[in-house]
Every structure is written in structure tokens, then in C-alpha cells.
Amino acid sequence: LSSGKVENGEFLQVYLKEKLPERLHYSDSSRIPPIIGMVGEGLLVRQNRTNKQECYGDHGYDNLFFSMRSIFIGHGPRF
Numbered sequence: 001l002s003s004g005k006v007e008n009g010e011f012l013q014v015y016l017k018e019k020l021p022e023r024l025h026y027s028d029s030s031r032i033p034p035i036i037g038m039v040g041e042g043l044l045v046r047q048n049r050t051n052k053q054e055c056y057g058d059h060g061y062d063n064l065f066f067s068m069r070s071i072f073i074g075h076g077p078r079f
Contacts, residue, residue: 011039011040011043012037012038012039012040012043012045013037013038013039014035014036014037014038015035015036015037015038016034016035016036017032017033017034017035017036020032020036023063023064024062024063038061038062039061041061041062041065041067042067
């Protein structure tokens with residue numbers, strides 16, 4: 001963000017850990033870093049590298065996005 005190439009809120013929301021929306025349930029976790037960036041649906045953050053590997057399944061998006069919903073179906077005597 002300090003490069004000035006993107007404005008906070010245009011495509012990326014940057015939060016301090018303690019200022020994250022409560023619905024995310026992140027702020028009490030020791031696994032969450034002190035600064036979090038969340039991008040809009042369909043966007044991703046990546047580095048320009050020559051040895052890049054694409055990751056076609058990702059996490060860390062806002063759980064309010066429809067695309068982040070999932071379904072679990074269990075069937076049988078062990079459920």
C-alpha cells in the first residue's frame with residue numbers, strides 16, 4: 001500500500017488484527033498476524049516471480065461471499 005499503487009478499500013481491505021470484523025472470529029487467535037489484508041471476491045494477491053506456482057484453491061476470503069459457501073453431505077450408519 002505504501003507504494004501508492006492501490007488505495008485501501010479499492011480492491012483490498014487492510015485491518016489491524018484487533019480491528020477485524022467480529023464475525024470473522026480471527027482476533028483472538030494466536031495464528032493470525034498483526035496486520036491482515038482481505039481482497040474482494042475473485043481477486044488475489046500475488047508476487048511477480050519467475051518460479052511461480054499457481055494455487056487454484058485458496059482461503060482467507062470473506063465468508064460472506066457466496067463463493068465461499070460449502071456443503072457437507074453425510075450418509076450411512078456412521079453419521
